[in-house]
Amino acid sequence: MNAVITCKEVTKTYGKKKALDHLSLSIPGNGIVGILGPNGCGKSTFFRSLVGLVKPDSGQMKILDRKPGWKTNKDIAYLPDRARWYPNHTVDEAFKWAKHFLDHFELETAIKLADYMDIGRDMKVQGMSRGQEARLMLILCIARNVPLVILDEPFTGIDIISREQIIDGLIDYLQERNQTILISTHEIHEIEGLFDYSIFMDKGTAIWSGETETLRAQYGSMHQVFKTFYKRRLERQ
Ligand SMILES: Nc1ncnc2c1ncn2[C@@H]1O[C@H](COP(=O)(O)OP(=O)(O)OP(=O)(O)O)[C@@H](O)[C@H]1O
Numbered sequence: 001m002n003a004v005i006t007c008k009e010v011t012k013t014y015g016k017k018k019a020l021d022h023l024s025l026s027i028p029g030n031g032i033v034g035i036l037g038p039n040g041c042g043k044s045t046f047f048r049s050l051v052g053l054v055k056p057d058s059g060q061m062k063i064l065d066r067k068p069g070w071k072t073n074k075d076i077a078y079l080p081d082r083a084r085w086y087p088n089h090t091v092d093e094a095f096k097w098a099k100h101f102l103d104h105f106e107l108e109t110a111i112k113l114a115d116y117m118d119i120g121r122d123m124k125v126q127g128m129s130r131g132q133e134a135r136l137m138l139i140l141c142i143a144r145n146v147p148l149v150i151l152d153e154p155f156t157g158i159d160i161i162s163r164e165q166i167i168d169g170l171i172d173y174l175q176e177r178n179q180t181i182l183i184s185t186h187e188i189h190e191i192e193g194l195f196d197y198s199i200f201m202d203k204g205t206a207i208w209s210g211e212t213e214t215l216r217a218q219y220g221s222m223h224q225v226f227k228t229f230y231k232r233r234l235e236r237q
Pocket of ligand 1: 017
């Protein structure tokens with residue numbers, strides 16, 4: 001399988017803090033990939049550098065066989081952490097905006113996903129709960145027929161029951177698509193079963209990457225994996 005993303009020795013420093021520290025990895029195409037690790041391990045910085053919002057100090061990065069930047073971004077749907085939508089838009093208006101401005105946005109897919117996720121199309125963003133707005137942001141990204149979708153902490157603010165429903169929906173929906181979806185989270189125990197491939201990060205570097213099945217066979221559950229990988233860090237807290 002061809003890699004959709006390769007990084008070689010990528011480093012990004014803020015002052016004395018190394019947000020990415022010689023990060024090297026290769027991410028295979030198709031399926032759902034978890035970028036996992038505790039707060040501050042570099043997940044968002046990694047995503048921002050993939051879409052050219054952050055320029056690494058050194059190292060090489062290839063995404064869809066190209067360099068990161070605005071030309072490559074046409075084929076990427078990116079949901080930043082803490083993303084918000086225009087408060088005055090209704091869901092329908094948000095979809096119309098997206099159809100007009102976002103490459104490869106599929107209106108019919110968005111409408112289907114809104115039904116599935118229980119988001120009324122006449123709802124105004126400013127009247128939405130945090131979880132409802134998070135669902136809208138998710139729909140605006142995954143309704144784009146692009147090879148790569150990058151979701152930074154997309155489930156923040158969504159309760160556990162809705163989360164499970166959305167995840168089941170995502171898995172069904174993705175089976176019909178040839179997309180790679182990168183999802184970052186530090187709440188691994190709540191999204192067990194979602195990832196085909198997992199990358200565990202710590203202190204700006206990848207400490208393990210591979211098929212999630214391999215991990216499960218070795219450790220039993222993702223929760224156990226998390227505890228094992230970050231044991232020393234948890235003991236320090
Ligand atoms: N613009 C910035 N200026 C200064 N420091 C930054 C900046 N962006 C990130 N950092 C630092 O780099 C490190 C990695 O941050 P990053 O946001 O990439 O981690 P994360 O794994 O996404 O964390 P979280 O799970 O909390 O979102 C942190 O120590 C953070 O404080």
